[in-house]
Amino acid sequence: MAEAASKTTLPDHDPSCYLCPGNRRAQGDINPKYESTFIFVNDYSAVKEEQAEYKLQDQDGSLSALFLRAESVTAPNAQYRYMQIFENKGAAMGCSNPHPHGQVWVTTGLPEEPALELTQLQKYRREQGGANMLEDYATLEASKQERVVYENAYFLAVCPWWATWPFEVMVVSKQHKRALVDFGAEEREALAECLAEVTRRYDNLFETHFPYSMGLHQAPLEGTKEEIEASHFHIHFYPPLLRSATVRKFLVGYEMMAEPQRDITPEQAAARLRNCGGELYRKKLE
Template identity: 75%
Template sequence: MAKYRAEHGGRHLLQDYVKLEMEKKERIVYQNAFFLVVCPWWAVWPFEVMIIAKRHLRALVDFTEQERFYFAEAMQEVTRRYDNLFETSFPYSSGIHQAPLDGTDEEVNNSYFHMHFYPPLLRSATVRKFLVGYELMAEPQRDITPEQAAARLRDCGGQLYRQKLH
């Protein structure tokens, strides 16, 4: 991030990536006033998504009250679409990337808030993807493109899938 900012007049890599994705509109799953949900072109997992702030936010502590609300909305959209995709409680791992709380000014200012979701399901609620051999040591192999995953996730928004209780 520091190298990119130095080479691009102080612009952030992820801010430029947000701009690119908004222009192309191929991998966007959802967006609101403050956040973009996208299947990144480098995704390894079939339905991997990333929530990216549309403006430079370094960390959760930078959020306004309105941005906290819209971030929660984006997270809810991701998890709802995951559940709707295969009509099951959809498993995933997630992680937040943000500025270190005790970082130098340079480290903090080079940081750009974003969150990843890594779901292991592939084609149905019973078919999981496991990283093995070649994928772990060399080049990940995708079963579907990020564009195909984004389209499927866009199409399954709406009401939350509720598991039928008998």
């Protein structure tokens, strides 16, 4: 299905945007001038018990265009079980505001997706005498190079063989690291580099602001020793575009009722992403 392509240029400042620097947000707070990373409580937090009435509110700083620094995140309170860090980018992924922003949801329970992963990570660790599944998987993919999009000393970006989305990518730590807080300064810089390389390739692939949902999976904030030690830091990118900036993939019919089907192989996807590195396409138009 064809949809309108994302705009090539975004305004540096939109007076109607509740996330732009200096603007007033939905609940009345004034944003700072963003001289560094800014963290604020979601004006309409999805996991808050008492919700304020929602009023609909009717810019290029995306990951692909930035030099990034990955910041460590610690638990806000020991009563919480899990912290889900994620970003939705683009209207195709339900993002109503073009201003790039991420979110952190902290819950008292372990969500379904990370829980399923953790179950398998623990099973592998028990059966393989303490080995870590994603560390072994990263080693295997690095040796084959068939599905690798980008790698540096600490991280591997790969189109996993089980991927559902056409250009799905997983960023995985090469060494066994449980969570962001396990990374040193050099590793954090390497993670930032890897994220920039992946998202720049996304934008270059179809020369558009490439939409996606991206989320970090890491150790629970609270859990058993086995759960914590079996966890392995990784990041999922789920992008919907299929053949161009205006044609996306939909999971419908057979895929919803039976099982997902690949439109291109992970090897083909990885090769296309590998080959569109280099300078961001928008920079060439300036």
